[in-house]
Amino acid sequence: MKKHHILTPLIGLICILLLQVSCSDPWDEHARDNEGLTNEPLLERLEKEPESNEFMKLLRASGVDKVLDGNNAYTVFVPENSRIQAVASSLQNDAEALERFVKNHIAVSTHRLNASADTVRLTMLSGKILDFVNSEIDGAAFTKTDQAGADGIYHIITEVLAPRQSLWEYINEHKDEQNAFILSLNDYNLHDTAVVEDPEDYYLNNEFLREVGDVRDETRRFTYFVLNDADFIAEAQQFLPYVNYRNHADSSYAISQYHIVKDMLFDQMYDKENLPAMLLSRSNVPFPVDKSAISRSVRLSNGWIHFLDRPTLPIPNKLVDVYVEGEQPWGFSASVAERTFHRVRKDPFGELFTDIMVQNHGVSSLQVLYQTPRMYSTAYDVYWRALNDVQTNVFQQQVGIFEFDTRPSEEDPEQEVRDRIYVFPYTNVEQNNYSEVYLGEFTLADYSRIVPVLQGAATTANGNNTLVLDYLRFVPKLKTN
Structure with missing residues (x-):
């Protein structure tokens, strides 16, 4: 029994040590690999890197090396020597292109190897934004990674990062x-x-x-x-x-x-x-x-x-459909804010929708005005969905289509009116009808915005002049000639 008590903690200690060894952080190992070099400036580290020789020539010639002055941290993506040699001649006589090319390989701050599927967008000194994902930067793979200096890190990559046009x-x-x-x-x-x-x-x-x-x-x-x-x-x-x-x-x-x-x-x-x-x-x-x-x-x-x-x-x-949402009116012909309700309803399929109901307002022929984006010059089929679910009676309403632009009234030049394009007849709003109702067709001669107007019955009797609308749908029709 005494021997058992001695071995148990010893075995546990060995297991803990083994776990610590097997779970060591690869970045800790990386830091140990660079021990003694982390206080060395990034430029000096790059000068000692054999695969950066050709890139360093361009860096110096462009003057961008002065940016790496130790005051800020940067990440430099260095193409292999052979890749730089292939493009260097095309940059020799264009100082602006050379500077832009070099800056497209340098990002602000330090960015270690990204081996995940998450895309990190790096803003380069050129102003371009490159995708850093799955051990690649803008499609270029890595041959040497996370080489640390006192003021940044560098990676060796397999391709040049030539700045592309936007x-x-x-x-x-x-x-x-x-x-x-x-x-x-x-x-x-x-x-x-x-x-x-x-x-x-x-x-x-x-x-x-x-x-x-x-x-x-x-x-x-x-x-x-x-x-x-x-x-x-x-x-x-x-x-x-x-x-x-x-x-x-x-x-x-x-x-x-x-x-x-x-x-x-x-x-x-x-x-x-x-x-x-x-x-x-x-x-x-x-x-x-x-x-x-x-x-x-x-x-x-x-x-x-x-x-x-x-x-x-x-x-x-x-020729996509144009929708006008009932709960988003542009204006009213009379002030009825206290009798206007934006309702949230659920249709028989469980889908929520929002509509407008103006009820018990006491105004004859009350109008609710809407506006549309510019619509094509063609014929339209028009539908509404209007839910009458709180009244015991059927009421009527109608839709008129008016021009967006106004003109002075002939009777009163101080008053502006809209020309009428088409007015649909009054239509019953049946009880508990969640389906679309076809109103008819009208033709829009000009490419323009329009003002659909929802109008109540010509009566002041509450319950009979109610207005309700989920949406209007305008379906443009293909021209046949």
């Missing part, structure tokens, strides 16, 4: 029909209601940058498709009937071009191999991806460009 830089240098149109928006406003110019941002009025995607931004990732010149022109001509803008031919054609390019940019970054079968544009247009139509692809600092040898986006895909 999508905006590429568009500015390659002015084919599609890109030239995007650049024209720097000075040409598609619509009369342009944003006031900002002296600090010359491109504020460019509708593509403002409304589709700011492709100047290095922190974002994009996929952009480009049509050849003939196809871009043909697509714009084909879509022209849907964007008749005040019968102005030039403006209408420019707007048609815009509606082609706006659905060619996506906020995700996909190379050709990883493109999904379908993408969804910011305007909810489904974009079918046909990889066989991609003739070539270009990698950018903030995305990919894929060049198409034929159009792949059918016009019916672009």
Whole structure:
């Protein structure tokens, strides 16, 4: 028994020691490997590294070595000598390109090997942002890692990190029909209601940058498709009937071009191999991806460009439904705030939705006004969903479609009115009907915004002039000629 008590703690101590040895931190081992060198400046460490000889020549020639002065910590990604030798001659006579190239290999702060699947985005001194993931930096693998100096660390990598153009830089240098149109928006406003110019941002009025995607931004990732010149022109001509803008031919054609390019940019970054079968544009247009139509692809600092040898986006895909949410009114014909309710309801399938109900307000023909984005010049089928679930009676309401712009009233020039486009007849709001109700069709002759107006019954009797709306849905129709 006495011998047993002596051996038990001894065995436990041995086990603890074994666990400590087997669970040692690899970074502790790394620190021991660099023992005696951690107080040495990063530049001196790089000078002693055989595989950094060629990179150090460029570092000195560019003057960027002065940045590594010990006042801040940096991470230097050093391409192998052979990789630098392959590009050095192309940089010899361009001081600006040389500096940009060297800075694209240096990141602020220290970044050790990232072997996880989590992408770390590193901002380089060049201003470019590179993805650091799965033991790679921008696709370059590591041959030597985490070499510490007093003011930073360096890694040896298998490829050069040549600074790529951003999508905006590429568009500015390659002015084919599609890109030239995007650049024209720097000075040409598609619509009369342009944003006031900002002296600090010359491109504020460019509708593509403002409304589709700011492709100047290095922190974002994009996929952009480009049509050849003939196809871009043909697509714009084909879509022209849907964007008749005040019968102005030039403006209408420019707007048609815009509606082609706006659905060619996506906020995700996909190379050709990883493109999904379908993408969804910011305007909810489904974009079918046909990889066989991609003739070539270009990698950018903030995305990919894929060049198409034929159009792949059918016009019916672009004619997406327009929804007007009932609980988001633009205004009322009378003050009824105390009798206006935004309700949360659950449909028979368990889905929650929010609607508006204006009840017991005592106003005859009360109107609730809404507004839409610009809509295509075509015919529309119109539906509503309006839930009557708290009253025991059926009531009626109607929808009118009015122009967005106002004009002086003929009877009273001081008063502004909106021209009527179409008014649907009064329609019953049946009890506990969760289904859409078809109201009818109207035609919008001009590409413009509209003002849908929900109007109650022409009575002051409470219960009979109630208004309720979950949403209006406008379904654009394909032109047949």
